Amino acid sequence: xxxxxxxxxxxxxxxxxxxxxxxxxxxxxxxxxxxxxxxxxxxxxxxxxxxxxxxxxxxxxxxxxxxxxxxxxxxxxxxxxxxxxxxxxxxxxxxxxxxxxxxxxxxxxxxxxxxxxxxxxxxxxxxxxxxxxxxxxxxxxxxxxxxxxxxxxxxxxxxxxxxxxxxxxxxxxxxxxxxxxxxxxxxxxxxxxxxxxxxxxxxxxxxxxxxxxxxxxxxxxxxxxxxxxxxxxxxxxxxxxxxxxxxxxxxxxxxxxxxxxxxxxxxxxxxxxxx
Numbered sequence: 001x002x003x004x005x006x007x008x009x010x011x012x013x014x015x016x017x018x019x020x021x022x023x024x025x026x027x028x029x030x031x032x033x034x035x036x037x038x039x040x041x042x043x044x045x046x047x048x049x050x051x052x053x054x055x056x057x058x059x060x061x062x063x064x065x066x067x068x069x070x071x072x073x074x075x076x077x078x079x080x081x082x083x084x085x086x087x088x089x090x091x092x093x094x095x096x097x098x099x100x101x102x103x104x105x106x107x108x109x110x111x112x113x114x115x116x117x118x119x120x121x122x123x124x125x126x127x128x129x130x131x132x133x134x135x136x137x138x139x140x141x142x143x144x145x146x147x148x149x150x151x152x153x154x155x156x157x158x159x160x161x162x163x164x165x166x167x168x169x170x171x172x173x174x175x176x177x178x179x180x181x182x183x184x185x186x187x188x189x190x191x192x193x194x195x196x197x198x199x200x201x202x203x204x205x206x207x208x209x210x211x212x213x214x215x216x217x218x219x220x221x222x223x224x225x226x227x228x229x230x231x232x233x234x235x236x237x238x239x240x241x242x243x244x245x246x247x248x249x250x251x252x253x254x255x256x257x258x259x260x261x262x263x264x265x266x267x268x269x270x271x272x273x274x275x
Contacts, residue, residue, distance in 0.1 A: 001088070001161045003032050003058045009039040009051075010062035011074060013216050013235035016126030017094040020139050020147055021062035024092065024122075027151030028058065032158065044218040047077040053116075055086030058158065061111055062092045064129075066233065067180035068101025070110070073217065073233055078107075084115030086164060090154060091121045091171075096128030097135030097269045098261060101181065104274075105173025117164035120154045121171045125269040129236040130258045134265060143271060150273050157275055171274045183257040191253040198238055200226035204246035211238035211247060 008025035012018035022038060029036035041047055053059055063070050063078075070078070070093075091107040093100045100123040108118050124143060128134040139147070183191040205225055212220040214237050219230030225246075234254075239247040249255065 001158065001163060002056055003034055003088070003158060004056040005034055005058070006032065006036045007039050007053070007057060007059040008036060008062075009041065009059055011042050011064065011071075011216065012040070012062065012094075013042060013064070013214075013237035014127070014129055014240050016139060017062045017064050017092070020094060020124045020126070020143070021060050021092055023144060023147045024090070024151050025060040027148050028060065028090075028155055028158075031152060031155030032058070041077065042216050043214075044216065047074075047081070050081050050083065052083040053085045053087035055164070057085070057087040058090070059084075059087050059116065060090045060092060061107070061116075062094065063103070063107055064126075064235075065093050065095035065100045065103040065123075067182070068099065068178065069103050069180050070106045071233060072180075073231070075110075078110050079113070082114050084111065084117075087116050088158065088161075088164060089116035089118050091118055093123050094126040095123055095269070096130070096261070097125050097138070098128070098265045099269070100272075102173040102177045104171045105175065106177055108168055108171055112168050118169045119157060119161070119165060120150075120273070120275050121169050122150060122271060122273045123172075124271045128261060129234065129240075130254075131262055132240075134262045135269070146271050146273075150271075153273075153275055169274050172272060183253075183260065185256060191257055193234065193251060193254045193257060196234065196249065196251040196254050197228040197232040198247045198249055201246045201248065202226065204244045206244050206246075208243065211242055214238065214241060
């Protein structure tokens, strides 16, 4: 197949998905001797617009794993406004050192329905959005070496294709998709943190407006950063990127789940790639 362009498309609140997807796309573009372009759909204004590709494009499409699935807030955009146009695609999910469960097969299936032809796929570990110690610093140098190696193998496959594959790339996951992962306390009672929102320390907040500007749901007030006017998806962009360290969570259920993850998944999770 003739590829004219490689795209790095991603939703990335804290930068882990962006790091992997951009590196993979840039390496692929170098192997195929074509230009690479970034398409960041992290902010809500971008997700209001249609995005169309062509059969001469190769798109590395990235999304984070939330509770073992593609974040449900992204589904309307991914299923209604993205048009593959026969492009080749590489679905990539980032997971917070626990497991990507059914996120990868879900993203693959969405892209196939959008008119893409998936030729490869991967799940990479990143620092968990809730934590600074779970998957700390990942993707790290070892992960990025795996990204570069994977790019070379994908490029080799693409160069041999006379036409787009008829079948989607096989990946790990279950169909029908399993429910979103639900944390539970020691008594087995579900912990519901859906309505939990970040707090703001007024003594630290400088009202710089960064948290409002980077919130992927547009939920933080520009006038008063302490006010969260919409839903919070717990991406922790506002917490991890606040230069003054003014944002935090104090909900007991949220903190219990955070510590449970940190204690239960301290091992190094490795990437899984599929060709």
